[in-house]
Structures are given as C-alpha cells and as structure tokens.
Amino acid sequence: MLARVVRIAVVVALLALTVTLALAFRRDPHDIKTGTVLKPAPTFTLQRLDGSGEVSLADLSGKVVVVNFFASWCLPCTQENPALVRVYERYRGSDVVLLGVNLQESRENGLAYVQRMGMGWATLADDDGRVALSYGVFGPPETFFIGPDGVIAGRHIGPIDEATLVTAIETLRARAVR
Amino acid sequence: MNGRIAIAIALVALAGALVFAARPHDITADERIDQITTELRCPVCQGLSVKDSTSETARQIRDLVAQRVREGRSNAEIQAEFRAAYGDWIFLSPPVASWSGLIWLVPIFALVAGLVLVTGRLRTIDAPRPAEPSATQVAALRERVAREEAAEG
Amino acid sequence: MSAGDLGAAALRAALFLSLWGTGASIYAAWQRDARALASARIAAAIGFGLVVIAALSMMFALATHDFSILYVAENNARETPLFYSVISLWAALEGSILLWTAILAGATAFIAFRGTRAIPRLATTALAVMFAMLTFFLLLITTPAADPFARLALAPENGNGPNALLQNHPLMALHPPLLYLGYVLTSVPFAYAIASLILGEGGDRWLVATRRFALISWALLGVGIVAGAWWSYAVLGWGGYWAWDPVENAAIMPWLTSTAYLHSVMVEEKRSLLRTWNLALVVATFALTILGTFLTRSGVVNSVHSFSLSAIGPLLLGYLVAILVLSVGLLLWRSARLRDAGPIGAPLSREAIFLFQNVLFMAATLTVLLGTLYPLVAEAISGAQLSIGGPYFDRVEIPLALALLFLMGVGPQLPWHGASRATLERQFTAPIVAAAIGAIAALVTGTTALAAVLTYALGAFVIATVVQEFARGVRARRTLHGEDALAAFSNLLRRSGRRYGGYVVHVGIVLVALAIATSQARTVDAEQTLAPGETLAVAGYTVRLDAIRPVSEPQRDSIVADLSVTGNGASDHLRPALVLYPNSAAAIGSPGIGAGLRDDLYTILAAYDQRTFSWATIRMRVIPGVSWLWLGGAVVGIGALIAALPAPRRRAVRMPVAEVAVSAK
Numbered sequence: 001m002l003a004r005v006v007r008i009a010v011v012v013a014l015l016a017l018t019v020t021l022a023l024a025f026r027r028d029p030h031d032i033k034t035g036t037v038l039k040p041a042p043t044f045t046l047q048r049l050d051g052s053g054e055v056s057l058a059d060l061s062g063k064v065v066v067v068n069f070f071a072s073w074c075l076p077c078t079q080e081n082p083a084l085v086r087v088y089e090r091y092r093g094s095d096v097v098l099l100g101v102n103l104q105e106s107r108e109n110g111l112a113y114v115q116r117m118g119m120g121w122a123t124l125a126d127d128d129g130r131v132a133l134s135y136g137v138f139g140p141p142e143t144f145f146i147g148p149d150g151v152i153a154g155r156h157i158g159p160i161d162e163a164t165l166v167t168a169i170e171t172l173r174a175r176a177v178r
Numbered sequence: 179m180n181g182r183i184a185i186a187i188a189l190v191a192l193a194g195a196l197v198f199a200a201r202p203h204d205i206t207a208d209e210r211i212d213q214i215t216t217e218l219r220c221p222v223c224q225g226l227s228v229k230d231s232t233s234e235t236a237r238q239i240r241d242l243v244a245q246r247v248r249e250g251r252s253n254a255e256i257q258a259e260f261r262a263a264y265g266d267w268i269f270l271s272p273p274v275a276s277w278s279g280l281i282w283l284v285p286i287f288a289l290v291a292g293l294v295l296v297t298g299r300l301r302t303i304d305a306p307r308p309a310e311p312s313a314t315q316v317a318a319l320r321e322r323v324a325r326e327e328a329a330e331g
Numbered sequence: 332m333s334a335g336d337l338g339a340a341a342l343r344a345a346l347f348l349s350l351w352g353t354g355a356s357i358y359a360a361w362q363r364d365a366r367a368l369a370s371a372r373i374a375a376a377i378g379f380g381l382v383v384i385a386a387l388s389m390m391f392a393l394a395t396h397d398f399s400i401l402y403v404a405e406n407n408a409r410e411t412p413l414f415y416s417v418i419s420l421w422a423a424l425e426g427s428i429l430l431w432t433a434i435l436a437g438a439t440a441f442i443a444f445r446g447t448r449a450i451p452r453l454a455t456t457a458l459a460v461m462f463a464m465l466t467f468f469l470l471l472i473t474t475p476a477a478d479p480f481a482r483l484a485l486a487p488e489n490g491n492g493p494n495a496l497l498q499n500h501p502l503m504a505l506h507p508p509l510l511y512l513g514y515v516l517t518s519v520p521f522a523y524a525i526a527s528l529i530l531g532e533g534g535d536r537w538l539v540a541t542r543r544f545a546l547i548s549w550a551l552l553g554v555g556i557v558a559g560a561w562w563s564y565a566v567l568g569w570g571g572y573w574a575w576d577p578v579e580n581a582a583i584m585p586w587l588t589s590t591a592y593l594h595s596v597m598v599e600e601k602r603s604l605l606r607t608w609n610l611a612l613v614v615a616t617f618a619l620t621i622l623g624t625f626l627t628r629s630g631v632v633n634s635v636h637s638f639s640l641s642a643i644g645p646l647l648l649g650y651l652v653a654i655l656v657l658s659v660g661l662l663l664w665r666s667a668r669l670r671d672a673g674p675i676g677a678p679l680s681r682e683a684i685f686l687f688q689n690v691l692f693m694a695a696t697l698t699v700l701l702g703t704l705y706p707l708v709a710e711a712i713s714g715a716q717l718s719i720g721g722p723y724f725d726r727v728e729i730p731l732a733l734a735l736l737f738l739m740g741v742g743p744q745l746p747w748h749g750a751s752r753a754t755l756e757r758q759f760t761a762p763i764v765a766a767a768i769g770a771i772a773a774l775v776t777g778t779t780a781l782a783a784v785l786t787y788a789l790g791a792f793v794i795a796t797v798v799q800e801f802a803r804g805v806r807a808r809r810t811l812h813g814e815d816a817l818a819a820f821s822n823l824l825r826r827s828g829r830r831y832g833g834y835v836v837h838v839g840i841v842l843v844a845l846a847i848a849t850s851q852a853r854t855v856d857a858e859q860t861l862a863p864g865e866t867l868a869v870a871g872y873t874v875r876l877d878a879i880r881p882v883s884e885p886q887r888d889s890i891v892a893d894l895s896v897t898g899n900g901a902s903d904h905l906r907p908a909l910v911l912y913p914n915s916a917a918a919i920g921s922p923g924i925g926a927g928l929r930d931d932l933y934t935i936l937a938a939y940d941q942r943t944f945s946w947a948t949i950r951m952r953v954i955p956g957v958s959w960l961w962l963g964g965a966v967v968g969i970g971a972l973i974a975a976l977p978a979p980r981r982r983a984v985r986m987p988v989a990e991v992a993v994s995a996k
Contacts, residue, residue, distance in 0.1 A: 006295075007663060014655050020704055021625070021648055023711035035265045042263075075916050104234045129238035136263035138221045139235065181760040188767035192788055195770035199784040219718050225576055227721065230569050232920060232937040232950060270720035278717045281705050285727045288697045292690030299675045300683055327827070329600070 035136035041146045042134040046124035049111045064096045064172045065146040072113035074140040080159035087165045148176040335400045338388030339480035345381040346469040348374040353462035360455040375443035379436040399486035408492035410886035415498040421507040422493045425479035432468040434515040456526035495912035500566045506558040513552025514620040519544040521617035528661040549589045550971035557964030568920035570952045575724040580703045581623030588616045591692035606669040614658040621651045677749030684742035740793040765795035786848035790841040797834045832974030842963030849956030858950040870953040872898035879944040892936045907936040
C-alpha cells in the first residue's frame with residue numbers, strides 16, 4: 001500500500017516539475033505588476049536641477065503625470081530620450097505633465113546631461129534617492145504613469161518607446177474625461 | 179563508571195556552552211540595521227542583499243533603514259515600508275504569513291515524510307550472547323574476513 | 332580549410348558515428364554479437380577523437396581571433412590575452428556544450444573499451460545508453476540550437492570579447508572543466524543503472540562496476556563547486572563565497588544526492604538492501620545535472636551565469652522529460668524484482684544512520700530544488716514576483732547540515748546490524764568529551780553564535796571519532812602484522828583506502844563546516860570615504876589609502892586603490908580595483924584580498940572621485956576562517972583520491988584459530 005502511494009507521489013511530482021519548467025518560459029521581464037502599481041502615488045517635493053525652484057506632486061492633482069527616472073550614467077536612458085522629447089512636444093501645454101527625476105549623481109552632472117539631450121520638461125533632483133525608493137524603482141530608466149485621481153496606473157521598466165507612452169497617456173486622459 | 183562520569187560532565191559543559199551562546203542579549207542599533215538589510219534584496223543586483231551590495235542604491239537603502247531605526251520604527255514597520263514600494267520581491271526570505279510562506283512547509287514535510295518511511299523499515303534487536311564458534315564457523319569467518327578486506331581495499 | 336570548417340565537419344562526422352554506435356551497441360547487446368560490439372568500439376574511439384579535434388579547432392579559432400565564426404566574434408577580441416582566448420571555449424553556451432560533449436564522448440569510449448571487457452552484456456547495454464545521450468548532445472551542437480561553428484556572413488573587424496567577469500581571474504580555467512567532468516561522469520552510473528533495469532538484473536553488478544565512477548564524479552563535482560565558491564569570492568567582489576544563486580543551487584543538488592548515494596550504496600554492498608532506492612538516487616543525480624544545465628542555459632532564471640535565451644531551453648526540457656519518463660517507467664516496471672527481503676536493521680545501527688542521513692540529504696535537496704523553482708512557478712501562475720534567497724536557504728540548510736555533521740560522527744562508529752550499550756559507551760565517551768572541548772574552544776575564540784558553537788562541538792566530535800578509528804586501525808595492524816605506527820598508518824590508507832580515505836573526506840568536510848561557521852559568525856565590515864593618507868580601522872586592523880590611480884591595459888581600463896593594511900601582526904599591500912571592459916556598461920569590482928590562516932582581509936573599492944581622484948570609498952571586510960574552506964576542499968579531494976585508488980596486491984593473511992575465537996566475541 002505504501003509502495004503504491006510512493007509511486008503515485010513520484011509520478012505526480014514529476015508531472016508538476018515538468019509543467020512548472022514549461023510554464024517558466026512565459027515570463028515577460030518588462031511588465032512587473034507588483035509594488036506601487038494601482039496604489040496612490042507617493043507624494044514628493046523636489047528641487048529642480050537648474051535651481052529655479054521646486055515641484056510638488058500634490059500641485060498636479062487632476063492632471064495626467066508621467067514620471068521618468070533617469071541618469072546620465074544610464075545608457076538605455078539616452079536611447080529612450082528621443083521618444084520622450086517627441087511626446088513632450090506633442091502634449092505641451094495640455095493637461096499632461098512630464099517630469100524627469102535624476103538619480104544617484106551630482107546636480108552638475110544631471111544638469112549637463114539634461115542640457116545635452118535637449119530635455120525641455122521639468123527635471124528634478126532626488127539627492128538621497130528617497131523618492132525613487134518610495135516608488136519602488138529598480139533602476140533607470142523607469143517610467144510611471146499617474147492618473148488624474150493620483151493613483152499609479154502603470155509602470156514601465158527599461159527604455160520606453162513613443163507608442164507605449166502615447167497609448168498609456170491617452171488611456172489616462174480618456175479616464176479623466178469620463 | 180569513569181566513562182559515564184566523563185560523559186555526564188562533558189554533556190553538562192556542552193549544554194552550558196550552548197545556553198550561553200543562545201542567551202538573549204540587548205540588540206544594538208547597528209545590529210538591527212544589519213538584521214534588516216540582510217533580509218532586503220538589492221533592487222539592482224543579482225540576488226545580493228542590501229547589506230552585501232556596494233551599489234549606490236544599496237547604500238541609499240542602508241541610509242534610509244538607519245534613519246528609520248534612529249526614528250524608533252520597529253522592524254515590522256520598516257519592512258512594511260519596503261513592501262509597499264517593492265512588494266514581497268524585496269524580501270530574500272519569504273514572510274511566513276503569506277502565499278509564498280508556504281515554502282517553509284517543504285523542508286518540514288520532507289523531513290517528516292522521510293522519517294516516517296525510514297522508521298517503518300527498522301526493527302529492534304535482542305542480542306543473544308554468542309557461543310564459542312565451531313571449526314566450520316571459524317573457517318567461514320576466515321573466508322569472510324578475507325573477502326571483506328578485499329572489498330574494502 | 333579553416334579551423335571552423337574542420338571543427339564543423341568533425342562534429343557532423345561524430346554525429347554520424349554516434350548514431351552508428353547507438354545502433355551497433357543495441358544490436359550487440361540484444362544478439363550478443365561480437366562484431367557489432369567491435370564496430371561500436373571503433374565508432375566510440377573515432378567519435379571521441381573527432382569531438383576533441385572540434386574542441387581544439389575552436390580553441391585555435393579563438394587564439395587566432397577568427398571572427399568569421401559567430402562564437403568567436405561574440406566571445407573574443409583582438410586584445411584578449413592568449414590564456415583567456417583559449418579558455419573562452421567554455422565562456423558561453425555553444426562552447427560549453429561542446430566541452431560537455433567532448434567529455435561525454437570520452438566517457439563513452441572508456442566504457443566501450445574497458446567496461447565491455449569486464450561485464451559484456453550489461454556494459455554493452457550501458458554503452459548503447461551512452462551513445463544515445465551522446466547523439467542528443469551532438470545534435471544540439473550541429474543544429475542552429477547551439478552550433479559553435481555557425482558562421483557570420485560578414486566577419487567584423489574586432490569581436491566583442493569575453494564577458495567581463497570571465498576574463499578577470501585565471502580560475503576560469505579550472506572551475507567549469509572540473510564541474511563539467513563531475514556532471515558528465517554521473518551519466519556513467521546512470522547508463523549502467525538503466526542497462527541493469529532494461530536487462531532485468533536483480534543483482535548489484537551495475538553498482539560494483541560503477542563504484543569508482545560515482546566516487547570520482549562526486550569528488551570532481553565537489554571540488555568544482557568549491558572552485559566556484561573561490562571564484563565567487565575572488566572575482567565577483569561582494570565579499571562572500573556562496574549566494575544561493577540559482578546556478579550555484581543547480582550544481583549543489585546533484586552533489587547532495589550523489590553524497591547520499593555514496594553512503595546508501597554501502598548498505599547495498601553489505602546487506603543487499605535498498606536496491607530500488609539506490610537506482611532512484613542514481614537517476615535523480617543524473618536528472619539533476621540535466622535540470623541544472625537547463626536552468627543555467629534556458630534563460631528562465633536570472634543569475635550571474637545567465638546565458639542568453641535560445642532555442643536550447645525547450646530542447647533540454649524535452650531531454651529531461653524523456654530521461655525521467657524512461658527511468659521512472661523502468662523503475663516502476665522492475666520494482667517487484669528489487670524489493671528488499673526484510674527490515675533494514677535496528678535503529679542504532681550503521682544502516683539506520685545511513686538511512687537517516689539519506690533522509691536529511693533528500694530534505695536538503697528538495698529544499699534547494701523547490702526554493703529555486705518556486706519564484707518561477709509563482710510568477711508563471713499569478714504574476715506575483717517573489718524572492719527566495721540566502722536567508723531562507725540558510726535557515727533551512729544550516730540545521731540540516733548540523734544534523735548531518737552529527738550523523739557523520741555517529742555512523743562510522745556503529746556496527747552493522749545494531750549496537751549494544753557497551754559498544755555505545757566504548758565508542759562515544761571520548762567524542763562527547765571532545766564535543767564539549769570544541770564548544771568551549773568556540774567561546775574562547777569569541778565565536779558565540781549558537782550555530783557556530785554547535786558546529787565547533789560537532790566538528791570536534793567527528794574529528795575525535797576519526798582519530799579513534801585511525802588509532803584502532805593502527806593498533807590492529809601493529810598486532811596482526813607487526814608494523815610500526817607509521818607503516819601501519821600508510822598501509823591503512825593504501826589497503827583499506829575506501830574506509831580511511833572516507834575518514835579523510837569527513838575531516839575535510841569538518842574543515843569546510845568550521846570555515847563556514849566561523850566566517851558567518853565573526854565577519855566584520857566597515858566602509859568609509861577616504862582621501863589619500865587617511866585610514867580606516869576595523870577589528871584591530873588599520874587600512875590606509877595610499878593612492879588612487881588609473882591603469883590601462885590593451886583589453887581593459889582599471890582604477891586601482893593602493894591600500895596598506897597593518898595591525899594584528901599583518902602587513903599587506905592590497906589593490907582593490909574597478910575594472911572597465913569595453914563590452915560592458917558597468918565596471919566590475921575586483922577585490923583586494925589578503926589571505927591568511929586566521930583572517931582574510933577583503934577590500935573593495937566601492938566608489939571614487941572620477942574627476943580628480945581625490946577620494947575613494949573603501950569597504951574593508953575581515954573574514955575569519957574562510958581559508959579553511961579552500962583547505963577543506965583540498966582535503967576532501969585528497970580523501971576521495973585515497974578512496975578511489977586501487978589497493979596494491981597482497982599475499983594471503985594467515986590467522987591462527989585461537990585468535991579468531993577471541994576476536995569473534
């Protein structure tokens with residue numbers, strides 16, 4: 001009797017192992033659902049890199065806010081920058097706000113990068129990294145989409161492209177209208 | 179009798195040493211920081227803990243943990259802050275009270291199942307006093323000794 | 332004809348020969364046909380030669396920077412030094428599989444010639460299994476799945492160079508080949524086990540035939556793992572030697588089951604019990620090596636070793652499933668014939684201890700297996716991401732390891748069949764006293780963590796039992812043969828190598844356990860930003876930053892921190908560095924290590940002033956006892972060597988009847 005149980009257990013275990021390993025191929029490394037997604041966006045007040053004042057997330061309630069974490073030492077950030085520039089131009093003056101948050105470098109380095117890459121939107125300094133930690137940032141480039149209700153609707157890890165940006169923004173704007 | 183006294187003394191000494199090692203002692207702030215950062219996963223590394231990693235992100239997390247400890251937050255509160263931002267992923271050891279906590283059952287189950295299977299195959303012996311061996315038994319013994327020595331070499 | 336063409340052609344010819352060999356050996360076993368066996372032998376020999384030629388061709392292509400071959404373009408550059416060019420054979424996926432195949436072909440040839448002479452039918456069937464496996468691997472490297480000789484239409488001017496981590500330390504020459512030898516040689520006992528099941532043999536011949544292979548593969552795997560730990564320590568620069576990384580886990584799982592096997596095999600040899608279990612262990616060990624390969628190369632886990640995603644994942648998974656289905660099917664089919672005659676023995680007998688030890692090893696293996704796979708499962712099913720890392724594995728494995736240490740001392744001291752109370756008292760008085768002394772020694776040296784004190788106590792316990800055994804053995808030889816102590820000692824090792832070599836292995840394991848316990852309990856860290864001339868103090872040592880300077884070499888740029896370390900009688904100059912290879916975005920930390928018998932001084936350059944080199948952030952870690960880890964690994968290897976060497980021929984022993992009557996009591 002015991003032998004029968006052991007046999008069945010072995011067969012079941014092996015089946016489970018095979019199914020597990022086969023399932024493991026389904027993972028998508030860019031789409032991470034845990035953490036701060038679908039939770040209220042942590043508030044922050046950060047200084048601008050060029051020293052011209054500060055920006056507070058609380059002041060932007062009711063708008064669609066795209067927060068992009070970047071750094072000059074981050075190679076994929078330079079790759080995604082043209083897409084960000086185009087999206088910024090497209091939504092300039094509307095209810096969509098693009099914010100850049102500079103990570104883990106001096107303000108001079110960050111500012112030099114911003115000027116070199118032609119980033120016209122508000123770029124802020126997160127000196128001690130606390131804002132990034134509160135958002136659950138893994139590393140630049142990382143982009144968060146905050147809806148008009150102040151909730152993080154989604155995040156994208158890794159360099160982002162124009163299509164993804166526009167789709168996410170338009171989805172959130174449609175929600176605001178309703 | 180001497181042997182038994184020696185064993186008794188040795189066991190007492192051993193127990194004493196172990197109790198001393200396991201004694202509860204006041205934990206310093208630095209030790210608390212080490213405790214917490216050993217269990218936090220560095221977000222930008224391959225499975226390293228925040229304590230071990232030399233990356234800037236890990237350093238910033240260590241600073242944050244140190245600040246929270248100074249502010250008097252408990253371990254649970256600090257862990258909750260990181261869980262809110264990163265999810266269970268940030269813990270290198272799954273919290274027991276969660277779905278992933280089921281993994282703690284695996285070693286327990288394996289041990290129990292194994293011990294049950296093994297003890298089912300054992301029996302106790304009564305050891306009769308051996309009699310003087312006969313000539314044929316001696317011959318058989320000799321042969322067996324030779325065979326076993328050959329097998330071991 | 333270029334090296335690439337030669338290699339590719341050699342592999343394809345080898346594939347054909349392997350197919351031929353499979354068929355020929357099946358026919359030879361089935362029909363007991365000597366000519367078919369002869370042709371299978373030739374196929375094995377020539378096939379091995381061809382795969383070796385292919386491997387050498389790849390090494391030649393790497394050394395001569397032939398960038399028309401894709402593998403060379405991706406893993407080699409003109410600036411790469413010759414040594415690292417050549418060992419880049421195993422730097423990435425395709426080359427690794429080529430190395431694996433070469434070793435497998437060698438094992439196949441060995442069985443074809445040596446094995447089949449000893450036990451023809453069983454070995455020939457095993458040969459067929461080996462050929463079948465060899466065919467699979469040759470298929471992998473002759474198809475786009477993992478073809479190392481795949482060509483580039485347009486050869487680039489310069490290649491990528493090897494992965495930065497893989498050209499930082501000469502240990503890369505040793506760690507993968509040792510590990511692969513260990514992995515691949517587990518296929519020999521497996522092949523014999525399968526052959527035994529196919530032929531329906533009820534006996535233990537397969538076991539005896541593969542005893543040495545099992546021991547050697549276990550030893551190579553173990554030493555390979557220790558070499559990997561050393562690499563992790565000396566190269567990865569995080570200050571540790573084991574991180575429960577998925578690929579580390581993949582290597583230790585077959586080693587754990589292999590260790591269990593080496594012991595339960597003794598029960599089968601002595602008492603003809605546990606046949607099904609031993610067959611299952613052999614299958615499990617081999618299957619775990621394939622699982623390990625799958626986990627490492629399929630891209631399903633992120634790890635330090637991750638090779639890129641490729642089609643090889645599903646193929647390896649399919650291979651693993653086929654092996655499991657075949658083996659488990661055979662085991663279930665034949666299990667009736669292999670059933671044990673009766674109960675195993677008394678609870679306090681050597682057999683029982685070996686069984687408990689097996690349970691502990693299986694619990695340890697299952698924990699590592701499920702701990703590694705669980706995050707995958709959870710994410711695939713629910714999308715939730717979770718981590719299972721060091722803290723979890725440590726909490727489970729350390730108590731299991733302590734229990735195993737205890738059994739390691741108890742097992743060899745108990746007789747087969749069962750022990751009486753008198754035996755127990757006689758055998759364990761000294762070891763228990765030693766355990767107490769060990770615990771006190773731990774406290775005296777400042778090692779006060781509970782697990783560490785236990786390790787010291789149990790380590791002393793085991794050492795005492797080993798000393799006792801050697802003392803008894805020497806005494807017996809002096810009485811029986813009249814040898815002096817030294818001759819008796821060396822003869823114990825030569826003539827009863829399995830037993831006393833095993834004891835040496837146990838001593839090595841104790842050293843490893845003490846190293847781990849000491850380093851985990853007493854490592855101290857300190858990190859500070861220093862300007863040149865400033866110092867940092869930790870654990871009685873003082874580190875002074877002398878200079879920070881850039882160093883340029885053809886294949887890499889580095890920033891080196893010159894450190895002087897004094898204190899506790901030490902005087903060292905250490906040079907931690909941050910190394911930048913052109914093909915890598917991030918700098919690799921290279922630690923400066925001052926190794927010592929008591930402490931290792933481990934220094935890391937964490938950050939530095941990139942503009943004017945006016946400051947550097949230095950982390951200094953004092954790690955006591957870690958050198959015993961490498962020492963212990965070497966002792967384990969030596970012990971395994973002693974156990975594996977055949978005993979010299981001897982003349983018969985004459986024993987007077989009266990002495991036999993006395994010693995039979």
